[in-house]
Amino acid sequence: MSANPNQIILLTYKICRFQGVYYSYxxxxxxxxxxxRTCRSPNLNHAVFGLCSEAGEVSGIMQKVFQGHKFDKNHIVKELGDCLWMIAEACSALDVTFxxxxxxxxxxxxxxxxxGFEEEKSLFRDKNDI
Incomplete structure (x- = not known):
């Protein structure tokens, strides 16, 4: 009997317990x-331009807040997820893992x-430190 690839992925989820609450991760x-699974063929250009586009959507949500709109946490979380997807595609295109x-x-x-972060070290960072 062959396994459905989606079932295999679901089995990789971990369950942990913190303060009596169970979380999957x-x-x-x-x-x-x-x-x-949802990428036909990882492409670095698609990933980079897609990441810029999705980050722009996150930025747009925050711009609305400055214009008086209510902060929409669910919307921003979904767009951040899209950013992660694009990063995953970039990693795959580069043949590196997340x-x-x-x-x-x-x-x-x-x-x-x-x-930990120090403003002084940030201001005077070595120019070769990328």
Whole structure:
């Protein structure tokens, strides 16, 4: 009997208990794998331009708040999810995992700000520190 790919992905969810409440979660790599089910062929250009577009939608939601509209948390969460999807596509196009990118970013921040963020270190950062 062959398994449905969607069932396999659902089995990767983790369950944890915190203060009597159960939460399900997935790793970054599990998210990437699940998200890429809906991607025909990962394309870096599509991912980068798509990320800009989705980030613009997040920005648009916040612009509405400045114009007096009510903050719509559910809408912004959905758009942030679209941003994540585009990042997952970019990672896949580059043949790196979501978690590799996450780990490299944290390592960079630990080097740059070993004791936490400091404005002084930000202002006078080495020009080669990308």
């Amino acid at each position: 997935m790793t970054g790599n599990e998210y990437q794998k699940s998200a890429m 978690e590799e990118v996450m780990d490299q970013n944290i390592e960079k921040l630990k080097k740059r700000y070993p004791d």
